[in-house]
Amino acid sequence: MVGRAVEHKFEGKHVSKDNWRGVVLAQVPIMKDWFYITYEKDPALYIHQLLDDYTEGNLCIIPEIPPAEVKSDVDSDILTGQCVQFTRSDGSKKIGKVIYQVPAKPSVYFIKFDGDVHIYVYNLVEKIC
Template sequence: MTNDICYYGLWQNRQQVEEGLSRLPTNEQRKAVESQLKFRRTVLKQKSDDNKIFNFSRKNDQGKYVKLTIDELKKNLLTLIEDTLKEVTTERVHPDVPLFVGEKIDHTFSDGIVYKGYVISGVPGFPLWYNVKYEGDEAIYAYNLAEDYKSGDVQIVVE
């Protein structure tokens, strides 16, 4: 699931959804939108008043399950995104963890490679997650930097 989000990016507004889908062939769009929905439900633990918003299928009039269309899945994703934007995004102070927004970081991944990045903002609606832009990469990634900091995999670069 996380690998899919690393590949597609975490879409956090309508423009990113439209751009993300426009770059993909039609046969891959369903997987991308389903990955966004799964990640929001399972990893980000996003909640919704509509318990069916994370579903990929529904019952038809004959009682058989049919897959939701790409447009229906996209509508559900956009609803979830809009719900997160209703919450005020502030960086929470965590014990033993510095504030990250606006900081340059060195982020070491499991492959041992250190990536230099810049923490753009918190992820709307998810106070433990941060948007990071890495040098030489146009994509914006979302990570739980507090966990990586505590494990020693994230260091703030002091210039």
């Protein structure tokens, strides 16, 4: 399931079911029934017990997208621990730190910004000048 694109159904307002597309990023190390996941609608990091949702039919693995290849290169994680700066559309800036690289998606990192309680998920690509 790790590295796979999924469609997750949530019960929304008025008992409707909302579909959210996302990617299962990793299994939580000390809680094997829990998984880290992020969604297209919201780049924050979520933790869910996905196996229950899968058996109840509320989580579908999207079959047309093959699982990501897990990269085992030990030295590839050079960004973890690095400070980053994000510039908002209004020109204001926020400072944060890269706290984790997702093994199933090596270009995906968790970033924690100063003064914000959320952890954000970003797909970082190299900028070529």
